[in-house]
Amino acid sequence: MFRHKFPAQLVPLAVLFVLAMTALLVARAFLVPETFGDYGPYRANSVDEIAAQPIVYAGAKACEDCHDDIVALKSDSHHQGVACEACHGPAAGHVDAPDEVSPQIPRGRGYCPLCHGYNPSRPSGFPQILSDRHNPGRPCIACHDPHAPTLPRTPEECDACHREIANDKMVSPHTMLACTQCHSVPNEHLLSPRSARALKPTDPGTCAPCHSESGTAKFEAPTINFESHGERYLCWDCHYPHHPEAN
Amino acid sequence: MTNSRPESRSPGMARRTFLQNLSAKLPGLIAFFALAKPGKAGADEPGGYDPEQHNYAMGIDIHKCIGCGRCADACKSENNVPRDEHFFRSWVERYVVTTDREAHVDSPNGGIDGFPALPDDTDILRSFFVPKLCNHCVKAPCVQVCPVGATFLSRDGVVLVDESYCVGCRYCIQACPYGARYLHPEKQVADKCTFCYHRLREGLLPACVEVCPTQARVFGEIGHKSSPLHRFLRFNEITQLKPYLNTEPKVYYAGADGEVI
Ligand code: SF4
Numbered sequence A: 001m002f003r004h005k006f007p008a009q010l011v012p013l014a015v016l017f018v019l020a021m022t023a024l025l026v027a028r029a030f031l032v033p034e035t036f037g038d039y040g041p042y043r044a045n046s047v048d049e050i051a052a053q054p055i056v057y058a059g060a061k062a063c064e065d066c067h068d069d070i071v072a073l074k075s076d077s078h079h080q081g082v083a084c085e086a087c088h089g090p091a092a093g094h095v096d097a098p099d100e101v102s103p104q105i106p107r108g109r110g111y112c113p114l115c116h117g118y119n120p121s122r123p124s125g126f127p128q129i130l131s132d133r134h135n136p137g138r139p140c141i142a143c144h145d146p147h148a149p150t151l152p153r154t155p156e157e158c159d160a161c162h163r164e165i166a167n168d169k170m171v172s173p174h175t176m177l178a179c180t181q182c183h184s185v186p187n188e189h190l191l192s193p194r195s196a197r198a199l200k201p202t203d204p205g206t207c208a209p210c211h212s213e214s215g216t217a218k219f220e221a222p223t224i225n226f227e228s229h230g231e232r233y234l235c236w237d238c239h240y241p242h243h244p245e246a247n
Numbered sequence B: 001m002t003n004s005r006p007e008s009r010s011p012g013m014a015r016r017t018f019l020q021n022l023s024a025k026l027p028g029l030i031a032f033f034a035l036a037k038p039g040k041a042g043a044d045e046p047g048g049y050d051p052e053q054h055n056y057a058m059g060i061d062i063h064k065c066i067g068c069g070r071c072a073d074a075c076k077s078e079n080n081v082p083r084d085e086h087f088f089r090s091w092v093e094r095y096v097v098t099t100d101r102e103a104h105v106d107s108p109n110g111g112i113d114g115f116p117a118l119p120d121d122t123d124i125l126r127s128f129f130v131p132k133l134c135n136h137c138v139k140a141p142c143v144q145v146c147p148v149g150a151t152f153l154s155r156d157g158v159v160l161v162d163e164s165y166c167v168g169c170r171y172c173i174q175a176c177p178y179g180a181r182y183l184h185p186e187k188q189v190a191d192k193c194t195f196c197y198h199r200l201r202e203g204l205l206p207a208c209v210e211v212c213p214t215q216a217r218v219f220g221e222i223g224h225k226s227s228p229l230h231r232f233l234r235f236n237e238i239t240q241l242k243p244y245l246n247t248e249p250k251v252y253y254a255g256a257d258g259e260v261i
């Protein structure tokens, strides 16, 4: 009775359909790689393959393990934040076989100007020289220790080095405040900024003279009740002091 | 695909083999259901690394960049990018805005060999350097157009290319609005920044971040308060490249103004 309802011409079609589907499934099983689609339309295993790529730069921590004397010297200098491998090149090979592989030591005159050559696009406070006229012919390291370089001239303004903060402050309600209003800056900070740090305020008393309701500010400054506002937070946990929001 | 072999044997036999099989597989099955979260077995990461816990991103502070090109150089060494010009995973552009408000952009050899002096008569209004790389877009056009699924967004928020599966059709290179991809001349596959994925998995920073002498590049995780990126995003006015394209880039720029595209 089933045959009555099922048109005869559909039988070969159905057979063809089943065959085609089977062929498709078999082809798919061969063509679609393993782990494809486990997490999305991609081969999940490729993530591990990419993660297995060899490492070339060892990272600053690896250098510290052996060269602690240089690290100590450098950590007090202007080059504190410069990773060893920025100048010495990739060193993972050296970490693996210290006696066989030596990292590069750029002793020539060409290297330092990559950072310190005069270029009008560089931040203005950044120490720059005209390489052609600055003791031509002498290698930089004849006069400067790259691990503890010194500046020939002491910057007088904070924004020589802290340009982005100065830019922020310039357009903020705090524009007229001197940096030293809130930061106490030891004189040595100008000579050796890393070892003699400018101090940041530690208690809300710094903001209170202007911003407490009983404050002494002679001008319009937004005030709040220091007893009830903020509780256990410091002012600068919420307000960025170099560009405080108005409300 | 169905397994109907036991029928030919006696029922007792079938039951015994079934039970044997089961006792052999049971610990594995229990472990599978207990440990494997929504994922599947076989691709679980060793060493307790959970990709779902990460969402990597980069911050770039244009105020700090000195255009030394160390990042672009380190990127080539770390990732075996061909040394010729035109092949970059990460490079540095110089923007020169002249007094007539025109922005001129150049990037000779990605900035690796430094930037040539500007002509003496250039009337510079502003000038700055902008490091660029793949933005690891959340809604990445390159992922959408890849016809075989070789470019994909990994679970830890990094856009990766499956090298062994890429057919080199270049659709992704066309689709990327940031010019962040190139075709690897030897391998004939699409290549681009992976945030140094192999380094991240070892707890290291991307090579460009590692060597940047001014810390203009910040690397971290979105949504982790302890990440340096969190502070960077909080305390800077942030722009992304071409935000109107709705690609949701995950490279965040501080100090970039209207000229930067
Ligand atoms: S920047 Fe380009 S290559 Fe990178 S994810 Fe976005 S579209 Fe893809």
Ligand code: SF4
Pocket (backbone or CB within 6 Å): B064, B065, B066, B067, B068, B069, B070, B071, B072, B092, B111, B129, B131, B211, B212, B213, B214, B215, B216, B217
């Ligand atoms: S290494 Fe840092 S400072 Fe140098 S070009 Fe790259 S981002 Fe800029």
